[in-house]
Amino acid sequence: MLFAATATVTLCVLTLTSCGSGSGSSGKGGGKVKVGLITKTDTNPFFVKMREGAQKEAEKKGVQLTTAAGKYDGDNGGQVTALENMVSAGVKGILITPNDSKAIVPALEKARAKGVLVIALDTPPEPQSAADALFATDNVKAGKLIGAYAKAAMQGKEAKIATMDLSPGVSVGVQRHQGFMEGYGITDKDPALVCSQDTGGDRAKGQTAMENCLQKAPDINLVYAINEPAALGAYTAIKAKGREKDVMIVTIDGGCEGVAAVKDGRIAATSQQYPLKMAADGVAAIVDYAKTGKKASGYTDTGVQLIAAKAQPGVESEDAGFGVDNCWGK
Structure with missing residues (x-):
C-alpha cells in the first residue's frame, strides 16, 4: 500500500x-x-x-x-x-x-x-x-539486423555467444532475442549459445550478467545485448578481463551514448530506433x-536502421555519422 x-x-x-x-x-x-x-x-x-x-x-x-x-x-x-x-x-x-x-x-x-x-x-x-x-x-527486425551483421562479421569463425536479455514477461525482450537468433541463423538449442542472462536492460546488471557468463564460458567471443545500457555494462566486464579486442558486441537502441560506442569500437553495431x-x-x-x-488501430512501424562502424558484405547499414545525426539522449 x-x-x-x-x-x-x-x-x-x-x-x-x-x-x-x-x-x-x-x-x-x-x-x-x-x-x-x-x-x-x-x-x-x-x-x-x-x-x-x-x-x-x-x-x-x-x-x-x-x-x-x-x-x-x-x-x-x-x-x-x-x-x-x-x-x-x-x-x-x-x-x-x-x-x-x-x-x-x-x-x-x-x-x-x-x-x-x-x-x-x-x-x-x-x-x-x-x-x-x-x-x-519492429523488434524482431531490429534483432535480425544485428544478428545478420554479427554472422557476416564473424566470417565463418566458430561463435561462442552470450545473450544479455531483458526480463521474463516482457515481449520486447523476447522479440529482440528471437530476431537476433533468426538473423544469426541459429536456435536457442544451438551449442553456439553458451550463456544467457537477464539484465532488466540495466547497465550495472549487464556488467554482473557478463561477469557470470565469462565465469561459465571464458571463451565467449560474441555478445547480443537487449539494449545499449546492458551492452555497455557487458563491455565493462569484458574489458576488465582484457578481452575487449576479441569479443564482438551487438545491440539495439540508437541512443547517442550507444552510437558513440559504435564509433569508438566498444560496440560493433546497433539497431537504431x-x-x-x-x-x-x-x-x-x-x-x-x-x-x-x-x-x-493495429500496428504502426516507426522504423529501425542498422548502425555500424564497419560495413559488412550483404548487410545494409549506415555509419556512425548517420547514427549521431539521428540519435537520442546525450
Whole structure:
C-alpha cells in the first residue's frame, strides 16, 4: 500500500508540471483534451526522449499531457496505479510502454471499457489486442539486423555467444532475442549459445550478467545485448578481463551514448530506433480521436536502421555519422 501511495503522489506532482500550452482542443466535456503517457522508467534516455516527443506534440496540438513512470524496469504495480489515476482524471487517451506485457492487460481493458484510447508504445501487451494500437519499432527486425551483421562479421569463425536479455514477461525482450537468433541463423538449442542472462536492460546488471557468463564460458567471443545500457555494462566486464579486442558486441537502441560506442569500437553495431516519433505519433492519434471519434488501430512501424562502424558484405547499414545525426539522449 505504501508503494501505491508513493506512485500516486508522484503522478500528481507530474500532473501539475507537465501540461501543454495553447488554447487546446476540446473534448466532450469542454476544456483541453487530456493525454497520458506512462513509460517504463523516467531515467532511461530512451524514455526521456519519448517524453520529450510527447510533450512537443502536446504543445503543438494545444493539449494537456500528464506523464508518469514505473520506479524501475519491471514495475507493473506503479504503472497500474498511474493508469488508474489518469483514467480518473479524465484523459482521452493513454500512451504506455508496458513493464509487464501480460500483467498490465486487466488495467488496459478497464481503461478501454471507459472509452479511453490505449496506445502501446515500443512494447506490445500480450495479447497485442489488449491495446487499441501499437506504435513501435519492429523488434524482431531490429534483432535480425544485428544478428545478420554479427554472422557476416564473424566470417565463418566458430561463435561462442552470450545473450544479455531483458526480463521474463516482457515481449520486447523476447522479440529482440528471437530476431537476433533468426538473423544469426541459429536456435536457442544451438551449442553456439553458451550463456544467457537477464539484465532488466540495466547497465550495472549487464556488467554482473557478463561477469557470470565469462565465469561459465571464458571463451565467449560474441555478445547480443537487449539494449545499449546492458551492452555497455557487458563491455565493462569484458574489458576488465582484457578481452575487449576479441569479443564482438551487438545491440539495439540508437541512443547517442550507444552510437558513440559504435564509433569508438566498444560496440560493433546497433539497431537504431526512434522513440520521439513513437510518442509524437501517439499524441497526434489521441488528438484525432478526441476530434473525430476515430480510433487508431493495429500496428504502426516507426522504423529501425542498422548502425555500424564497419560495413559488412550483404548487410545494409549506415555509419556512425548517420547514427549521431539521428540519435537520442546525450
